[in-house]
Structure formats: structure tokens, C-alpha cells
Amino acid sequence: MTALDHAIDYDSAAYARANRLDPHHLRQVTEAFPDLAGMHLLEVGCGRGHLLRLMQDAGAKASGVDLNPQAIAQGEANDMAVASATHLPFPDAHFDGLVSVHAIEHLPELDTALAEMVRVVRPGGRLLLIYPAEPIQGIWAVPTAVILHRNPFKARQVHCHKLTPKRLRVRLADLPVTVRYERFRWRGWPQYTSVLDRRA
Numbered sequence: 078m079t080a081l082d083h084a085i086d087y088d089s090a091a092y093a094r095a096n097r098l099d100p101h102h103l104r105q106v107t108e109a110f111p112d113l114a115g116m117h118l119l120e121v122g123c124g125r126g127h128l129l130r131l132m133q134d135a136g137a138k139a140s141g142v143d144l145n146p147q148a149i150a151q152g153e154a155n156d157m158a159v160a161s162a163t164h165l166p167f168p169d170a171h172f173d174g175l176v177s178v179h180a181i182e183h184l185p186e187l188d189t190a191l192a193e194m195v196r197v198v199r200p201g202g203r204l205l206l207i208y209p210a211e212p213i214q215g216i217w218a219v220p221t222a223v224i225l226h227r228n229p230f231k232a233r234q235v236h237c238h239k240l241t242p243k244r245l246r247v248r249l250a251d252l253p254v255t256v257r258y259e260r261f262r263w264r265g266w267p268q269y270t271s272v273l274d275r276r277a
Contacts, residue, residue: 087183092224093148098127099265102178102207106132109174109205109257109272113137116173121162121194122180126154132176142166162190170199178207179268181245182218182236188248195252200277204254206245210267214239217266242271253277 106128107113114136123129123141125148132139133154142160143149149159160166162177163186175198184190198204209217215232222231238244242259249256254273262268 086225087145088147089145089225090147090151092221093125093145093151095220095224096124096127096148098131099178101262101265102128103131105207105270106176106205107135109176109203110137117171119165119167119172119175119197121165121175121177121190122183123154123157124148126152126157128176128178129157130154163193165193165197167197169196170202171197172199172202174198174203174205176205179209181206182208182211182238182240185237187238191248192252195254195273195275198275200253200275202275203257204273204275206271206273208240208245208269208271209236210241210261210269211236211239240269242269245269245271249273 110116113132116137118132118137118139120129120139120141123143126141129139129141130153140156141154142158144161146159149157162180162184175194181187194204211217215236218232218235219229221235222229246256253276255276257272257274260270
């Protein structure tokens with residue numbers, strides 16, 4: 078892990094407990110991966126494994142990684158490990174697909190992390206990225222900044238990027254992926270979905 082990975086220290090039991098399952102995320106997973114049963118998937122930023130467990134219950138061979146060791150210690154799913162998105166401990170083309178829900182906006186070294194995520198997915202595989210639609214960078218990260226640092230003004234250090242599908246496409250331009258579809262969802266709270274096909 079690099080120094081930038083720790084620009085915000087996520088080693089927090091309180092932060093692990095604060096994360097909850099949004100049931101709409103499972104619907105987005107099953108839309109992106111209609112043949113979920115039997116698929117070999119990786120969830121990056123799995124937290125305590127709420128969504129990971131549901132994917133496993135649906136028959137996926139799913140693994141999860143998270144930077145917060147407290148989240149892994151409180152894990153509610155199988156096959157979870159502490160790891161950074163910028164250094165995924167898996168071989169090239171190891172997974173059929175990858176899921177990352179509200180993680181990429183936290184990553185200082187986002188371009189490195191995106192390249193790693195694409196690297197571990199096989200050609201013909203798919204990536205599902207869900208990230209906040211923020212009118213102002215960090216606005217949805219204020220509660221997290223309070224939990225982690227008791228300081229709401231660190232919200233822009235928590236959400237390092239104000240992402241949109243267009244901005245994400247620019248970052249992905251040199252990677253072997255094609256955008257399958259992009260969505261905006263208001264229900265719950267505003268967020269974007271980008272689904273990418275991994276090219277050879």
C-alpha cells in the first residue's frame with residue numbers, strides 16, 4: 078500500500094458498522110451479470126460483505142477486498158481479505174467480472190486502481206462500477222468524515238473525486254474496456270452506474 082492509500086485512514090470499526098446494504102445494488106448486479114450463478118467475481122471495497130454474501134448466496138464464486146481491516150474482521154461473507162484497490166493480489170484475467178460499489182470516489186490513485194481492476198478481469202468479462210452523483214465534491218461524504226475524523230471539512234479528502242460517467246470515460250480511455258451502459262439513479266440517493274465490457 079502506498080502513502081496515498083492512507084491519505085484517509087479507513088481502519089475504523091465505527092465506519093465498518095456504518096455501512097449498510099442498499100438492496101437496489103443487488104438488482105444492479107443481477108442486471109449487469111444475468112448469469113450470476115457460477116460466475117467468478119471480485120468485489121472491490123466490499124465493506125463487511127453484505128452485497129458479497131448475497132452474490133455468494135445467488136451462486137456466484139465471489140471474493141471481496143477492502144482497505145478497512147475492521148470491516149474484514151466483522152465480515153459477514155466468505156473469502157474476504159484486506160487489500161488496496163491499487164494493488165489487487167490476483168493474477169491477470171483471474172475473474173469473470175468485478176463489482177465496486179461506492180469505492181472508486183475514495184481512491185486518491187484512481188487511475189492506478191482502474192487499471193488494476195481491468196487487469197484482473199478476463200477478456201470478455203465485465204465490470205460494474207457504482208459511484209455517487211455529487212453536485213458538490215464530498216457533499217455525500219460528510220457523515221463519513223465525521224465518523225473517521227470528527228471533522229466534516231475532511232469530506233473532500235474522503236471523496237477524492239467528483240465523478241460523472243463522462244469523466245470516468247476519460248480516465249478509462251487508454252484501458253481495454255468498452256462502455257456497455259451508463260445509468261443515473263435517484264432512488265435512495267443520487268448515484269451513477271457504469272458497466273464496462275473487458276476487451277482482449
